[in-house]
Amino acid sequence: MANVLVLGTDSNLWMEHAPFGHVPPARQQVDSGVAAFQGLDSGTVMVLDGGGDLWLERAPFGDVPPAREQIDGQVQWFRAFNAQQLLVLGNDGKLWLEHVPFGNVPPPRQQIDDQVAGFQGLDENTVVVLGSDGKLWLEHAPFGHVLPAREQIDDSVSDFHALDSETVLVLGNDGKLWMEHAPSGHVPPAREHVDNTVSGFQALSTIDVLVLGSDGKLWLEHGPFGHVPPVREEVDSDVGDFQGLDTGHVLVLGNDGNLWLEQAPVGHVPPSRVRVDSGVAAFQSLGSVAVLRRRG
Numbered sequence: 001m002a003n004v005l006v007l008g009t010d011s012n013l014w015m016e017h018a019p020f021g022h023v024p025p026a027r028q029q030v031d032s033g034v035a036a037f038q039g040l041d042s043g044t045v046m047v048l049d050g051g052g053d054l055w056l057e058r059a060p061f062g063d064v065p066p067a068r069e070q071i072d073g074q075v076q077w078f079r080a081f082n083a084q085q086l087l088v089l090g091n092d093g094k095l096w097l098e099h100v101p102f103g104n105v106p107p108p109r110q111q112i113d114d115q116v117a118g119f120q121g122l123d124e125n126t127v128v129v130l131g132s133d134g135k136l137w138l139e140h141a142p143f144g145h146v147l148p149a150r151e152q153i154d155d156s157v158s159d160f161h162a163l164d165s166e167t168v169l170v171l172g173n174d175g176k177l178w179m180e181h182a183p184s185g186h187v188p189p190a191r192e193h194v195d196n197t198v199s200g201f202q203a204l205s206t207i208d209v210l211v212l213g214s215d216g217k218l219w220l221e222h223g224p225f226g227h228v229p230p231v232r233e234e235v236d237s238d239v240g241d242f243q244g245l246d247t248g249h250v251l252v253l254g255n256d257g258n259l260w261l262e263q264a265p266v267g268h269v270p271p272s273r274v275r276v277d278s279g280v281a282a283f284q285s286l287g288s289v290a291v292l293r294r295r296g
Contacts, residue, residue, distance in 0.1 A: 005030070005039045007282040009257060013037055013047065014277075015061050020261055021274040028061040036077065039286045044083050048075055052091060056083060056102055069102040079121060087112075087121045093132060095119055097143050110144040113137075120162050128153070128162045134173065136160055138184050151184040161203050169194070169203050177201055177211065179225050192225040202244050210235070210244045218242055218252065220266055233267040236260075243285055251276070251285055259283055 006014045006027075013034040016027040030037075036048040043059035047068075054075045057068040071078075072088050080086035084100045088109075095116040098109040112119075118130035125141035129150075136157040139150040153160075159171040166182040170191075177198040180191040194201075200212035207223035211232075218239040221232040235242075241253040248264035252273075259280040262273040276283075 003039075003042050003286040004251070004259075004276055005037060005045065005284045005286065006259065006277050006280055007034055007037060008277075009279050009281045011035070011050065011281075013045075015039075015042065015045075016277060019274075020276045023275055024277050029064055030061045030066065031055075031057060032064050036282070037284070038078070038080055039284050040080060040083055042286055046071070046078065046080050046086070048078065052076070054078055054088065070105055071102045071107060072096075072098060073105050077118075079119070081121060081124055085124055087119060087127065089116055089119065093117075095127075095129065097124065097127075110142075111146055112139060112143045112148060114146055118159070120160070122162060122165055126165055128160065128168065130157055130160060134158075136168075136170065138165060152187055153184045154178075154180060154188050159201075161201060163203050163206060167206055169201055169209065171198055171201065175199075175214065177209075179206070179209075179223075192223075193228055194225045195219075195221060195229050200241070202242070204244050204247055208247050210242060210250065212239055212242065216240075216255065218250075220247065234269055235266045236262060236270050241282070243283065245285055251283060253280055253283060257281075 002018050004016045012032050013030040014027045016025045033050050035050050038046045045057045047055045052074045054071040055068045057066045074091045076091050077089040088096045094114045095112045096109040098107050115132045117132045120128045127139050129137045135155045136153040137150045139148045156173045158173045161169045168180050170178045170180050175197045177194040178191045180189050197214045199214045202210045209221045211219045211221050216238045218235040219232045221230045240255045243251040250262050252260045258278050259276040260273040262271050
């Protein structure tokens with residue numbers, strides 16, 4: 001991991017570089033007034049500003065704003081497949097698949113669904129959609145007609161993380177976390193109970209899951225699942241957010257705003273770690289395949 005995008009509590013976004021341990025590390029400012037972001041690579045970042053305008057921004061960074069084109073406006077949330085294609089959730093709850101060319105608002109696009117609370121694109125033809133009614137769906141192209149072809153995965157869902165179209169981690173409104181399996185269409189589907197009183201999670205694989213408890217403790221949990229709690233090791237405590245890079249490395253944001261790169265072996269709190277930055281509101285490791293989820 002050479003680069004980390006860091007959003008400060010002052011809404012300034014930085015591209016920060018290893019080695020870490022000195023605060024702040026070597027860095028260049030990407031933009032200011034940032035509400036959300038997604039780094040596609042070290043030279044390309046999508047930025048949502050506080051007014052709901054979404055931008056595609058390009059290096060060199062250091063001058064604010066950098067070279068950029070506007071993608072859309074009145075945006076609530078987004079996730080890009082690449083610099084040419086992305087999913088955009090509008091303030092009105094409509095979900096769109098949007099394409100280049102950018103610069104005219106809105107860009108070319110097809111509506112996927114409406115009354116959407118959350119989503120995860122598996123590819124440009126397959127999207128997992130959480131409705132505002134708490135129902136979770138696997139939806140399929142072609143898009144443009146609402147509703148598209150789809151199968152219900154579950155209901156009373158608070159959050160989710162799809163590993164692929166066959167396996168989805170599902171957090172219920174009751175705080176219970178489940179590993180659920182295809183085929184979808186019958187509610188609930190085949191599933192195993194992973195843990196209780198969960199506030200956040202990330203699947204590293206079908207047998208390794210990072211789980212943040214409502215008490216702020218972060219655990220690395222291991223399958224087979226079905227017994228609560230499963231086999232697990234505590235990674236850290238008083239955790240606000242995290243991003244697992246692999247089973248041996250985790251970025252951990254403490255509730256005090258300090259961001260750490262932590263490494264195995266875990267089980268002793270805190271584990272071996274180096275501080276990346278302080279005064280941090282959000283972050284993303286570049287070069288990681290971890291899924292970025294919306295929180296809060």
